[in-house]
Amino acid sequence: MAESDPKARQELLDMWRIYRTTKEMCRDRGYNVLPEECDIKFDDFSRKFGTESGMINRGQMNFSAIPSEDMVRKYTPPATAKTPAPEAQIGTLWVEFNGDEAFGMKHLRDFITHLTTGSYYSGIMIVVKPLSGMAMRALRGAAQLGNGPNGGVEVFLEQDLKINITKHELVPTHLLLSAEEKQQLLKRYRLKETQLPRIQVTDPVAKYYGLRRGQVVKIIRKSETAGRYASYRWAI
Amino acid sequence: MPPKSILKKSAVAANAPPAARAVNGRHLETAVHHANVLEQRKRVELDILRSVMELMDFPSQADADSTRPSPSDAQRFRQAVVAFQPSDYDALIEERNIADKCGYTLCPRPKGKAPSTARKQFVETSKGVQIVDRKKLEMWCSDDCARRALFVKVQLNEEPAWLRQGDYGTDIELMVENAEEHHKTLPLRLKKEVTPAPQDTEEEDAAAAWAARDDALADLAIERGEKPGRLSKANKDLITDKIKERVTKFPPMPPSLPQQSSGQSHMAIEGHVPKSARDAEQAKDSDDEDDEQDWDKALPG
Numbered sequence: 001m002a003e004s005d006p007k008a009r010q011e012l013l014d015m016w017r018i019y020r021t022t023k024e025m026c027r028d029r030g031y032n033v034l035p036e037e038c039d040i041k042f043d044d045f046s047r048k049f050g051t052e053s054g055m056i057n058r059g060q061m062n063f064s065a066i067p068s069e070d071m072v073r074k075y076t077p078p079a080t081a082k083t084p085a086p087e088a089q090i091g092t093l094w095v096e097f098n099g100d101e102a103f104g105m106k107h108l109r110d111f112i113t114h115l116t117t118g119s120y121y122s123g124i125m126i127v128v129k130p131l132s133g134m135a136m137r138a139l140r141g142a143a144q145l146g147n148g149p150n151g152g153v154e155v156f157l158e159q160d161l162k163i164n165i166t167k168h169e170l171v172p173t174h175l176l177l178s179a180e181e182k183q184q185l186l187k188r189y190r191l192k193e194t195q196l197p198r199i200q201v202t203d204p205v206a207k208y209y210g211l212r213r214g215q216v217v218k219i220i221r222k223s224e225t226a227g228r229y230a231s232y233r234w235a236i
Numbered sequence: 237m238p239p240k241s242i243l244k245k246s247a248v249a250a251n252a253p254p255a256a257r258a259v260n261g262r263h264l265e266t267a268v269h270h271a272n273v274l275e276q277r278k279r280v281e282l283d284i285l286r287s288v289m290e291l292m293d294f295p296s297q298a299d300a301d302s303t304r305p306s307p308s309d310a311q312r313f314r315q316a317v318v319a320f321q322p323s324d325y326d327a328l329i330e331e332r333n334i335a336d337k338c339g340y341t342l343c344p345r346p347k348g349k350a351p352s353t354a355r356k357q358f359v360e361t362s363k364g365v366q367i368v369d370r371k372k373l374e375m376w377c378s379d380d381c382a383r384r385a386l387f388v389k390v391q392l393n394e395e396p397a398w399l400r401q402g403d404y405g406t407d408i409e410l411m412v413e414n415a416e417e418h419h420k421t422l423p424l425r426l427k428k429e430v431t432p433a434p435q436d437t438e439e440e441d442a443a444a445a446w447a448a449r450d451d452a453l454a455d456l457a458i459e460r461g462e463k464p465g466r467l468s469k470a471n472k473d474l475i476t477d478k479i480k481e482r483v484t485k486f487p488p489m490p491p492s493l494p495q496q497s498s499g500q501s502h503m504a505i506e507g508h509v510p511k512s513a514r515d516a517e518q519a520k521d522s523d524d525e526d527d528e529q530d531w532d533k534a535l536p537g
Contacts, residue, residue, distance in 0.1 A: 104334030105289060132334060134288050134327040141285055 008054045014162060015056045015097075016045045021161040022095060022126065028166065029210055030071030031093060058097040064120065065093045074178040091121025091151060103127045105135045108153075115149040122151025122210075128158050154210060165204055172221035174205055177232075182216045185232060199233040211235040277398040280319060284397070287316035288328050294341045302343035302381055303413045313341050314408045317388060319397040325389050329375060338377035340385040342410075345377040387411045 020038060027033040040048075049060050067075070067090045075090035077083075094115055098107065108131075115123045131139065139153060165171055177185065186193060193216070201211050211217065215235045223229040295309045305313075317325065329339035338345050350357050350373045359368045376382040391408050393400065503513035 102330075102334045104331045105292060106331070106335040109289070132327065132330050134285070134331050137281070138285055138289070141282055 005054075008056075012046055012050055012054065012056050013042070014158070015049070015058070015061070016040075016042050017163065018097075018126065018158050018161045019045065019049075019061060021164045022124075022156075024164050025161075025208055026065045026093065026095070028208070030068050030074065031065035032068050033065060056099075058099045061097045063095050065095065067091065067093070074176065077179050078183070089151075092119075093122050093124065093151075094118060094120040095124045095126070097126045099128055102129060102132060103135060103155075104132045105138055108135050108138055112148050112153060115153070120149055122149055123153045125153065125155045126158055126161065127155060130157065131155060154207070156207075160204075166208060171205060172219050174209060175218040175220065176209060176211070177216045177218055185216065193234055196232055196234040198236045201235050206235055273398075280396075280398040284319055284324055287319070288324070288331060291316055291328055291341050292331050292335055292337075295344050298344050300342065300344045302338075302340055302345070302384065305342040305410075305412060309342060310410055310412065314410060317341075317392070317408055320392050321394060321396055322389055322392045325392055329385065333371070333375055338381050339375045340377075340381035342384075343377060343381045345381075348374050348377050350374050384411045 020040065023033050023038045023040075027038055046054075049057050051057050067088075071090060072088045076088040077086045079086055096111060096114075100107065103125075108125075111123060111125055139155060166174070182193070185191075193214075196216065199206050199211070199217060201207070201213055206217075209217070213235055217233050217235065218230055219233060220228060220230045291313065294313065295305060297306065300306060300309065320328070328341065332339050332341070333347050336346050337343075338347050350370045353370075355370055356367050357370050357373050359366050359373070376385070388408060388410065503509050509517075
């Protein structure tokens with residue numbers, strides 16, 4: 001590849017990191033992601049997604065991901081008498097990279113229509129600049145507007161994905177519990193879910209794992225006295 | 237005779253639950269009230285969101301004229317914008333700019349282009365050269381649109397729509413050239429024009445008003461327990477419209493200290509001399525007619 005100006009090269013490098021983090025995020029959530037996609041080499045990346053002049057082509061980076069069987073099982077609510085075969089609350093994910101200076105309601109609306117026409121279950125949009133105020137409100141009120149995909153729309157900033165925060169040594173392991181495991185936990189400790197410690201869904205790690213309100217995560221951290229210590233948090 | 241129980245009668249305990257229920261009822265009422273307030277707020281916010289989404293794509297025709305908008309567009313715009321706060325209106329302008337449209341809702345043209353792509357721009361104004369954000373410069377397609385849009389903004393209510401009492405607020409005026417067309421589309425005005433307007437309504441109205449007043453008074457009298465035709469209990473003289481002015485007999489004089497030299501000053505308690513002390517004084521020199529307590533003479537009336 002021809003030598004390009006340093007600014008474009010830096011952007012390409014950033015996008016490579018963001019792409020890898022995004023792939024890892026999808027993998028950690030439980031989607032089917034190939035290992036070679038998670039640690040794609042920079043040269044391969046720039047060959048695949050760079051233009052002739054060394055610029056990044058974000059439009060080509062968009063991808064979809066299919067949940068693994070494990071994930072489907074985790075997201076399937078337990079069968080009840082009324083619904084003997086409950087449907088999994090997860091589906092195909094669409095990830096889009098947007099390079100526009102400003103991300104407004106127009107873009108959001110287009111993204112949502114794309115998700116619904118493509119019958120995706122949920123969507124992730126990765127943007128350069130923060131959303132406009134109204135778009136943020138629209139995102140929060142998307143459920144009430146009632147035209148979005150079932151799994152909702154998540155928006156990430158590019159700069160938040162430059163590094164994978166879960167690889168930091170101070171971030172303990174977070175494990176999402178299925179509905180069944182959650183019931184077992186509550187039964188074992190004779191708790192109501194409101195008696196658990198909590199984690200906000202806006203917490204960076206919760207956002208990384210795409211936690212939904214009401215889910216419980218098991219957090220395993222190293223402890224000097226106990227070796228390993230597990231605690232549980234209720235996403236709110 | 238069976239032994240009498242020393243325990244409290246169970247009738248007292250039986251009374252307790254209704255009281256508790258009343259308290260719970262009040263709690264429920266309060267909770268429901270607050271939930272309704274929140275619900276109302278959410279609904280209004282959603283309405284504003286929907287309005288912004290709709291107004292983003294205005295005007296409905298691509299060849300619309302910002303100075304002479306179509307009545308239906310203008311009507312919808314005015315309706316939607318009543319609930320806005322100025323910040324919501326700013327957000328609408330921002331959204332339109334992101335969609336590459338002029339910030340004025342009724343203008344179909346794309347937004348303006350700054351001379352260069354620099355983030356800050358030099359602008360020649362009457363006050364000299366100013367440095368302006370490129371975003372601000374590209375907000376409008378023309379100064380005219382800016383004026384029309386800001387004309388709407390200054391009319392918006394600062395108070396959030398869910399806090400406003402009763403209605404959302406007053407009607408919003410638009411700066412348009414074809415104003416008479418828009419007024420015709422207002423349903424309110426239309427109704428007024430349809431109703432026939434007789435010439436001598438004023439006298440009729442007055443007569444009707446007096447008749448209504450008499451009817452109301454008769455009803456009140458019956459309510460008081462009076463029989464029609466009997467003497468009214470209501471005292472007509474209770475309130476008279478005659479106002480009596482107090483007439484001043486002589487000009488007011490400022491109060492003066494008592495001229496008494498002897499004796500009394502030491503008996504005075506905050507300027508007042510008790511009767512016993514005064515009597516003693518008067519007994520001493522009874523020919524002294526001058527009474528210090530004659531200040532009431534000086535009062536008017």
